[in-house]
Amino acid sequence: MSLSPFEVSSAALAPEEGQSAEALDAAGSIEGRSPLRLALARLRSDRMAWVAAGMILLMVALALIAPLLSSITGHSPYNPDLVNGTDTFGQPYGPGQAGFLLGTDNVGRDILVRIAYGARISLLVGILSTLLATVGGTALGLISGYYGGWIDALLARLMDAVLSFPYVLAAIVLAAVFGGSLPLTIGVIAFFSWAAIGRIVRGQTLSQKEKEYVEAARSIGAGSFRIMFVDILPNLIAPVIVLGTLLVPVAIVFEATLDYLGVGVGPPTPTWGNMLADDQGSAGFGAWWFWVFPSVALLITTLGFNLLGDSVRDALDPRTERLFANRRKKVVVGAEPNPLSRADSKRLGGGTEAP
Amino acid sequence: MTRFIIRRIVQGIVTLWVIVSLVFVLFFMTSPDPARLLAGKEATLTQVATIRAALGLNHPLWQQYLDYLGRLIHGNLGESYKLHEPVTSLLGQWVQVDISLAVGAGIIWLAMGLSVGILAARRPRSVWDRSATVFVLTGLSTPTFILGLLLLYVFFYILTTHGIAIFPGAGNYTPFLTNPAQWAHDLILPWLTLALITAATYARLSRSSLLEVLGEDYIRTARAKGLSERRIVYRHALRAAITPIVTQFGIDLATVLGGAIITETVFGLPGLGQNVVSAIAREDLPVIQGIVLVAAAFIVVANIVVDAIYAVLDPRVRLS
Numbered sequence A: 001m002s003l004s005p006f007e008v009s010s011a012a013l014a015p016e017e018g019q020s021a022e023a024l025d026a027a028g029s030i031e032g033r034s035p036l037r038l039a040l041a042r043l044r045s046d047r048m049a050w051v052a053a054g055m056i057l058l059m060v061a062l063a064l065i066a067p068l069l070s071s072i073t074g075h076s077p078y079n080p081d082l083v084n085g086t087d088t089f090g091q092p093y094g095p096g097q098a099g100f101l102l103g104t105d106n107v108g109r110d111i112l113v114r115i116a117y118g119a120r121i122s123l124l125v126g127i128l129s130t131l132l133a134t135v136g137g138t139a140l141g142l143i144s145g146y147y148g149g150w151i152d153a154l155l156a157r158l159m160d161a162v163l164s165f166p167y168v169l170a171a172i173v174l175a176a177v178f179g180g181s182l183p184l185t186i187g188v189i190a191f192f193s194w195a196a197i198g199r200i201v202r203g204q205t206l207s208q209k210e211k212e213y214v215e216a217a218r219s220i221g222a223g224s225f226r227i228m229f230v231d232i233l234p235n236l237i238a239p240v241i242v243l244g245t246l247l248v249p250v251a252i253v254f255e256a257t258l259d260y261l262g263v264g265v266g267p268p269t270p271t272w273g274n275m276l277a278d279d280q281g282s283a284g285f286g287a288w289w290f291w292v293f294p295s296v297a298l299l300i301t302t303l304g305f306n307l308l309g310d311s312v313r314d315a316l317d318p319r320t321e322r323l324f325a326n327r328r329k330k331v332v333v334g335a336e337p338n339p340l341s342r343a344d345s346k347r348l349g350g351g352t353e354a355p
Numbered sequence B: 001m002t003r004f005i006i007r008r009i010v011q012g013i014v015t016l017w018v019i020v021s022l023v024f025v026l027f028f029m030t031s032p033d034p035a036r037l038l039a040g041k042e043a044t045l046t047q048v049a050t051i052r053a054a055l056g057l058n059h060p061l062w063q064q065y066l067d068y069l070g071r072l073i074h075g076n077l078g079e080s081y082k083l084h085e086p087v088t089s090l091l092g093q094w095v096q097v098d099i100s101l102a103v104g105a106g107i108i109w110l111a112m113g114l115s116v117g118i119l120a121a122r123r124p125r126s127v128w129d130r131s132a133t134v135f136v137l138t139g140l141s142t143p144t145f146i147l148g149l150l151l152l153y154v155f156f157y158i159l160t161t162h163g164i165a166i167f168p169g170a171g172n173y174t175p176f177l178t179n180p181a182q183w184a185h186d187l188i189l190p191w192l193t194l195a196l197i198t199a200a201t202y203a204r205l206s207r208s209s210l211l212e213v214l215g216e217d218y219i220r221t222a223r224a225k226g227l228s229e230r231r232i233v234y235r236h237a238l239r240a241a242i243t244p245i246v247t248q249f250g251i252d253l254a255t256v257l258g259g260a261i262i263t264e265t266v267f268g269l270p271g272l273g274q275n276v277v278s279a280i281a282r283e284d285l286p287v288i289q290g291i292v293l294v295a296a297a298f299i300v301v302a303n304i305v306v307d308a309i310y311a312v313l314d315p316r317v318r319l320s
Helices: A004-013 A021-026 A035-044 A047-064 A066-073 A111-147 A150-164 A167-178 A182-210 A212-219 A224-260 A273-281 A289-316 B002-030 B034-039 B045-055 B061-073 B087-122 B127-140 B144-161 B179-215 B217-224 B229-241 B242-256 B261-267 B270-281 B285-313
Strands: none
Touching: A004 A035, A035 A224, A035 B242, A047 A066, A047 A111, A047 A289, A066 A111, A111 A150, A111 A182, A111 A273, A111 A289, A150 A182, A150 B002, A150 B229, A167 A182, A167 A224, A167 A273, A167 B002, A167 B261, A167 B270, A167 B285, A182 A224, A182 B144, A212 A224, A224 A273, A224 A289, A224 B127, A224 B144, A273 A289, A273 B144, A289 B127, A289 B144, B087 B127, B087 B179, B087 B229, B087 B261, B087 B285, B127 B179, B127 B285, B144 B179, B144 B261, B179 B229, B179 B242, B179 B261, B217 B229, B229 B242, B242 B285, B261 B270, B270 B285
8 A cells, every 4th residue: 555645745845945954954944744754653652552552462472472382381272181181070270270370171271372372363363354344445435436326326335235234143144154264254254344444435535536636637647546546545544544453353352252152263273252152151150260361361452452543543633532622623514424433433343332 | 304214215225125135145045955944854855845835945046036025025024944933923022122122221321321421521631531431442342242241250150159149140031011120130231231332332422522512612602601511511512412322322222123142142031133043053044034134124224213313403414
């Protein structure tokens, strides 16, 4: 994805020709900074963003060292081990007992090792399905908004249909028909997420395509494809990045939910949702460590991405949040909803929401 | 206004038609032979053939599709393959559970979300506001089933094992008409599960909406007139700020009405959500179709109603 417009605008802000940079520095002039660099600077100075990055990196690290953890401890994430993993009465070990830091589950598997392997699945599904949904939604939204006419009518109805489709239900049906698997889970999540992004990109495209720069591009002979993806797209990149970041936790929760319902990446693959589903079924509530640790891992991950999404939004569009009311931009009645407001992310085919 | 509503209804019907067709393609083309399922395990080939003919399954696909649409228009959703009852009457029983869930949870999440949001918006950047942000982010990051398990663990398991059996465990449901007190008692934990997570969205939405409105000129005018802050917030600002919340509320209510799959699964409630999961497990196609259609119809209808209400609440919105 080209970030050229940022560079262009930075060039526009750069010192004029004929004046040397030193001369300007000497005059104590202001350095020109591109919107991207401004946004990054804002992000860097945001403490919440660092906390969020820390939470996400913790999970990434856990995912990366999963095989290492398994080989150091000698505990397999897949195979039940009733001999070493349970005590003489066949009961699972609690946290800290017999060298199991977070305890074992009811078939003697190390919960820490399984959580680490689960992090791989959660992050993979979260990021991959978000990428697919973002690319697909952006492309279809652009096409729908730019061409208008019957293409728009068709795509807009399709987006409405996808957004009104009971997606958990649809995912269960698909898993029942095709059998649950990792690629299917990623595909299903992407399929039910693209429309939310598509709808917002479409709305933005509708207003962008009326602007003079599009007319200018057309007058110098740019084709539709070039106008859509080279001229218009960079102007929509901020809401797309924000929505994309906020989609990741939704996708991760969606994946865990599908696993919990038994229609995601089925057992014996260690995923957080599978661990939670196993644990409720077999051991009940007595062994709290069965479900508390996977839940905490899931919460750290989703909270990390949600915090990061908030910070990214604030950095890209400082008007939206954390500003005092009276400094707000005036609302234009009847205009498109602010693409960055969280209200819309509720309809991201969202997973955190109720059922 | 009338033209707008008619257009939205037509659009809604088109959306439903798309969903119905998707359902038809998905279920009828990818699943095993319904006639064989219906006939049972010990049926002879001729029996299966008779049933196939009776269901019209030997017709070409396009004709089956048209027949299916024709039956739908007449409100006939078929009969459950396994429960041998008309799908419409089954849906009628199950949806009562979801209505119960939606009513209780809806009241709680609206009250909770609005009060947190107003509290945060009246004092931006205060301790209240920051606590509200923590509440919102936690709510948005928590999967429904984890909150459900947590509530069951704390309020059912821990309390009961300590001899304080106040809250019922999973698998209890009493219809409202049988015993209203028992109904509420059995549903309190499911309500809280749904409400706490949904309230987070409402808190965020009402905070940002109210902050937006409090920055408007007419609020400054109201302040200049010397009105009390209380009157300004509750009489002047909230009225304008409430519209996006109404929109969201309509959609969320419809989503729960169409089956709260996870909450129902965690708490063992016999609503549309739990029944669709079991219908899928036993490949009961007419039931699956019926529930998907009802769930989608709730959302489509809610979208239209919400748009109409929007125009009534906010006269500045011109419907076009």
